[in-house]
Amino acid sequence: MAVDVILGLQWGDEGKGKIVDLMSANYDIIARFQGGPNAGHTIIIGDKKFVLHQIPSGVIRPDVINVIGNAVVLDPVILLKEIEQLENHGIDVRSRLLVSRRANLILPTHRMIDACQEKSTSAGKVGSTLKGIGPTYQDKTGRFGLRLGEIHSPDFKGRYERATERHLSILRAMGCSEEVDDAAWWKALDAISSLQLIDAEVYLNDAIKDGKRILAEGAQGSLLDIDFGSYPYVTSSNTLLPGVCTGLGISHKQIGKVYGIFKAYSTRVGEGPFPTELNDADGQMLRDKGHEYGSTTGRPRRTGWLDLVALEYACMLNGVDELIMMKMDVMNELEQVRVATSYTVGGFETGFSALAFESTEEVIPHYDSLEGWNGDIQEVKSYEALPEQAQSYIRYIEGKTGLPIRIISVGPERDQTIMV
Numbered sequence: 001m002a003v004d005v006i007l008g009l010q011w012g013d014e015g016k017g018k019i020v021d022l023m024s025a026n027y028d029i030i031a032r033f034q035g036g037p038n039a040g041h042t043i044i045i046g047d048k049k050f051v052l053h054q055i056p057s058g059v060i061r062p063d064v065i066n067v068i069g070n071a072v073v074l075d076p077v078i079l080l081k082e083i084e085q086l087e088n089h090g091i092d093v094r095s096r097l098l099v100s101r102r103a104n105l106i107l108p109t110h111r112m113i114d115a116c117q118e119k120s121t122s123a124g125k126v127g128s129t130l131k132g133i134g135p136t137y138q139d140k141t142g143r144f145g146l147r148l149g150e151i152h153s154p155d156f157k158g159r160y161e162r163a164t165e166r167h168l169s170i171l172r173a174m175g176c177s178e179e180v181d182d183a184a185w186w187k188a189l190d191a192i193s194s195l196q197l198i199d200a201e202v203y204l205n206d207a208i209k210d211g212k213r214i215l216a217e218g219a220q221g222s223l224l225d226i227d228f229g230s231y232p233y234v235t236s237s238n239t240l241l242p243g244v245c246t247g248l249g250i251s252h253k254q255i256g257k258v259y260g261i262f263k264a265y266s267t268r269v270g271e272g273p274f275p276t277e278l279n280d281a282d283g284q285m286l287r288d289k290g291h292e293y294g295s296t297t298g299r300p301r302r303t304g305w306l307d308l309v310a311l312e313y314a315c316m317l318n319g320v321d322e323l324i325m326m327k328m329d330v331m332n333e334l335e336q337v338r339v340a341t342s343y344t345v346g347g348f349e350t351g352f353s354a355l356a357f358e359s360t361e362e363v364i365p366h367y368d369s370l371e372g373w374n375g376d377i378q379e380v381k382s383y384e385a386l387p388e389q390a391q392s393y394i395r396y397i398e399g400k401t402g403l404p405i406r407i408i409s410v411g412p413e414r415d416q417t418i419m420v
């Protein structure tokens with residue numbers, strides 16, 4: 001048995017939560033491999049809405065085991081809140097949630113540094129989620145990190161204090177507040193210390209041997225990857241396929257199907273280049289109809305046309321096998337649908353890397369225009385029943401990417417999904 005993977009192909013919020021929940025009916029284990037509470041994965045079931053930040057999106061299904069991998073960074077306060085919210089809905093979390101002992105902890109002072117860096121003009125604003133993600137990964141790679149598996153060590157409190165001291169000196173140098181309120185953090189840490197901590201790499205490799213079906217759930221999206229995204233306007237983890245191996249401790253030989261998920265248009269939260277961004281009535285329509293407001297921060301998401309330069313780049317980097325297209329219904333009212341097929345900078349054609357380096361010259365997208373379907377597709381249940389123009393849009397993207405679109409999502413609910 002191999003580990004299948006779902007990866008966001010854009011700047012996050014593609015609809016991973018909905019699809020992982022849907023697909024988890026066919027898997028024994030769902031494993032999150034990177035990121036932290038910067039993620040917000042929404043699952044809508046009837047009148048219930050769940051927004052998961054750190055817990056994998058398989059948690060709603062009672063038989064599914066959910067694993068948090070070593071490259072995830074965890075905020076105990078947010079994790080405890082998530083567990084309690086799910087338990088309030090009658091969902092048993094603790095017996096089915098396994099957490100890697102190697103997952104790094106987000107400290108209150110990591111969040112303070114994140115906020116301080118975002119405020120400081122000299123450091124340059126990324127528009128982070130202010131969850132302490134960047135500073136926590138910095139400490140991990142700097143070898144200062146505190147890991148969940150160390151909380152019972154006799155020296156843990158001392159290590160925490162030394163880390164906090166170091167963070168306070170950073171805050172002091174940046175001229176930011178040094179008042180730490182960590183009572184809630186310690187209380188939450190105590191409450192989550194009874195979670196099942198495991199060597200997730202061993203657990204998952206054993207599960208593979210036992211023939212268990214495993215799905216790895218990505219957070220953020222390919223264009224926010226620390227190495228290949230629109231640097232420096234990215235997150236601090238590896239969101240791409242190799243992150244599955246380093247984030248769960250499995251070999252590349254264990255990777256099965258790679259599903260790439262994208263929206264029928266584009267969105268982005270936070271700062272950074274976005275060539276196909278729309279600052280007009282169509283952009284506002286996409287935001288309103290798509291409820292494009294951050295699941296984690298509530299910030300309005302920037303909206304724009306689908307960007308095939310970026311999408312093809314993400315498919316290449318991840319070795320995507322099959323595509324999943326989300327939120328097609330949001331484009332119901334458009335007479336014309338546009339898709340960027342190339343960029344030029346200073347008159348010369350460039351690839352996605354034009355977004356990873358600051359330039360004085362603007363990246364200009366060039367578009368193909370397709371006829372819109374101009375009708376409601378939210379209740380459509382099959383590819384054949386889609387309007388001809390909607391089918392053309394799907395075929396057009398398949399033609400450009402050379403990949404099949406296997407799932408088309410036409411609404412937030414589980415049953416608003418077309419399997420092709």
Ligand code: GDP
Pocket residue numbers: 008012013014015016017018039040041042043044289290291294295326327328329330409410411412413
């Ligand atoms: P994620 O971070 O990739 O899991 O995505 P988010 O949950 O942050 O954002 C996706 C949003 O779109 C959520 O509010 C979903 O409920 C919603 N959604 C998912 N699929 C569809 C769809 O096909 N149509 C519509 N209209 N909404 C969708």
Ligand code: IMO
Pocket residue numbers: 008011012013014038039040041126127128129130131132133134218219220221224233234235236269270271295
């Ligand atoms: P999901 O998993 C969309 C963005 C932030 C910011 C940049 C860096 O829900 O798709 P960070 O807090 O990670 O240091 O912020 O990355 N960002 C996301 N945008 N969806 C997400 O997660 C994101 N997680 C981080 O807005 O621009």
Ligand code: MG
Pocket residue numbers: 012013014039040041042295296
């Ligand atoms: Mg999200």
